[in-house]
Amino acid sequence: MGDDAMIVKLSDHILSPLGDGTEANYMAVREGRSALKRYSGKWHVPEPFVASLFDEEAFAAESSALHLESYTPFEQVLVRTIRAALENAHVDAASSKVVFVFSTTKGNVCLLDEHVSGFPQERVLLGVSARKVCAHFGNPNPPVVVSNACISGLCAQIEAMRLLEGGFYDYAVVAGADMQSQFIVSGFQSFKALSDEPCRPFDAARKGLNLGEAAACIVYARREKAQPEEWVACRGAIRNDANHISGPSREGEGSYRALKAVLAGFDAGELAFVNAHGTATAYNDEMESVAITRAGLAEVPVNGLKGHFGHTMGAAGVLETILSMRAVDDRCVLGTKGFEHCGVSHPLRLTAQHQSTDKRAFVKLLSGFGGCNAALLFAKGGGLCV
Amino acid sequence: MRIKKWLSFSPDSLSLNGETLGVVGGGVEMLHELYRRKVGDYPKFFKMDMLGKLGFVASELLLQSEDAPRFVPREDRSVVFCNRSASLVADRRYQETISDADNYYPSPALFVYTLPNIVTGEIAIRNKYYGETSFVVLEKFDPEQIAMHVAAAFQDPVCQSQLVGWTECSDESHWQCLMLLVEREGELDRHGLAATLERMFTSL
Structure with missing residues (x-):
């Protein structure tokens, strides 16, 4: 890091099945709530699984109220979390000083399923999908999509830090998201990595992981120094x-x-x-x-x-x-x-x-x-x- | 920065440090033939997906040409790859195994390759690289953007060199591969690196 550069968080937002907003999600966690539920027969996956998923109808209605029908659910969840984070960041996302760094593992992979229609096949390409999201905010810069498996969300923040520290941009919008699908659930099932109960991290009786849907966004800025509460x-x-x-x-x-x-x-x-x-x-x-x-x-x-x-x-x-x-x-x-x-x-x-x-x-x-x-x-x- | 070694590889041509190498056959068979002729001692190669085979063969040719001992554990070299299609070839293959309810056979061996960064892990394992491995997906080949990403990755103070790859593979018979060994120390700035990438890409 340069002597006088600090990477400071301006704002953030979480959109998950537990709530819309950082505060709603934090309070849910403090109160010990979980969105993990058991699903049987969903997406024609033969074995039941436990996952944290958005309620499809409510999610679609909320996205529709924001006129996001031309976006895939993966893009919708990104647009919604970025929009909310930017509201508190006081940053002009359309400026060339702002870079968007995305984090995802499978993006729009559900578009490979022939039963899913309504979107151009090209949107399965992560860079094309990311550009669509950037365009929503009028951002002119080429987006970076970090796809480094499960560590992508940290890699995206590290990439943002480097791009800011290097002086390439002044602000970075870091947004991570994944939506679940038959593709992902069946793959993890084939690996025998999924637990058929709510997961138990580090516990002696742990049986595996549960998959989840969410999006989250942090807006970072490069500053000479940080305030004590930043x-x-x-x-x-x-x-x-x-x-x-x-x-x-x-x-x-x-x-x-x-x-x-x-x-x-x-x-x-x-x-x-x-x-x-x-x-x-x-x-x-x-x-x-x-x-x-x-x-x-x-x-x-x-x-x-x-x-x-x-x-x-x-x-x-x-x-x-x-x-x-x-x-x-x-x-x-x-x-x-x-x-x-x-x-x-x-x-x-x-x-x-x-x-x-x-x-x-x-x-x-x-x-x-x-x-x-x-x-x-x-x-x-x-x-x-x- | 300094470009120490460089390779460009398409189904039509293969060139290493400016010299043309012969290739035989097409598609994945071309990669197999190169593996047998130039590598030969790493049977795990045959388990890899198309992107893995492409990145592995290209990295082997490039690293064989580096005048340095190989397979010595090190943390100061990063593997920094990018492309446009991520792991699309593997994604399509895996999708075929789950599309038909009457013929449903999801395979962990196929699923693991539905992540683009697996190729960077394969290369780290082969070469005992404990440094950074990363994969970013871009909207298109953009030399300035790639050069910025590489320059930024040198901000990790441990990293002294990077194996940089544009490893694009849209189906089993089409690919574009540029691979460079870039060292931290040297006169080249990121615009110079971008200009080199652009030249190499144009002549693919």
Whole structure:
């Protein structure tokens, strides 16, 4: 980072089955609510599954009220979260100083299904779909779509930080989203990665993950300094396990290296918590316990939010970042819904209940297929970002 | 920045560091033939999807030409790829396995390749690269945008070199592949990198 550049959050928004808005989602999590439900026969998937999905009729009615019928549901959810985030950012999205960075894994993949019609096939291309969303806001710049599996939401924020720090743009709109479909659910089922119950991150009885739909948006700006109550994205790192394309490294190599890179010179005692990926698959959570311990963070509280939203894929890194910021604002370490008894080899400071904190920084951690891992350090006020 | 090695590869031509290499056959068979002739010791290659095979073969040719020991664990090299179609070829293949309720056979071996960044992971595994791997999707080939992305990726202080790829594959017989080994130190600025990418793309 340049000596006098800080990447400051101007505004944010979450749109999920738990609510429309950061506050609505945060309160739902504080109250312990979850949108995870059991679905049977949906999308002709033969086996039942548990997921966090938008109510289709209500979602369509809300999008229709905003005249978004020419957009796919994936684009609608992006437009809606970006529009809401921009309302509080006081940024002219049509300016050439603003870049849009998207995060998604499967975008409009449902358009490959011949039963889905009404949209040009070309919109299955992520760049074309992203341009459609940018055009809604009159933004003239070519959009960047980060598609780095489950870590995309952190990669998109890291890309935005770099583009701002490098002086290429002054503002970045980071938006992550994924909508579920037969394609995604059947794929995860074929991997035997899905739990048939609400997921239980890090728990001894965990059986796998649940999928979720959501969109989330953060607007960042480059500033010379940050106000004490402003959130600063300090330092991010992406590292590979160099081990396996569909399973994490037993040593947590990539996550460990990413944590080490972002915490170099940082006093871990200043962290309110590590917000883990915590998918509730056997291998992911075990790997994270190893990586977090290796990084010297065994005494730092750890939490995971998938018990409320499921794994929201391209949205996860943005959504979980926003909720973590809001929790620190509220002096709260959110509990891990679904966690009861430690089920990982390296015990972490996990609890089901919320706890209080007076710390002003946290780390967000993610890992994904392709052996990729990302960590990002955030601090309030930026004084801790050195 | 400095461009240390470069490769351009289409179904019609293959050139490495400015020298034309011969290719045989077409489509995925061309990739198999190149693998057998130039690599040969990594049978996992045959499990990969089209995008994986393309990126893998191109990276092997490029890295073989680098005068440096291979397969030594390192964190200072990133694999930074981009394209237009993401993993569309694999997506279509997987979709075929679930479209028909009477012939429904979703395969994890196909599904895992429905993520474009898998190719960057394959290359990291092969070469023991613990550094950054990333995949971004663009609306079209845009040399200035790619060069900006590469320049930005050097903001990670650990990264000293990047394997940069435009690995576009729209079906099993069409692809565009530019691959460059770009080092941090050197006189080249991002506009110079963009100009090189543009020249290479035009001659594909």
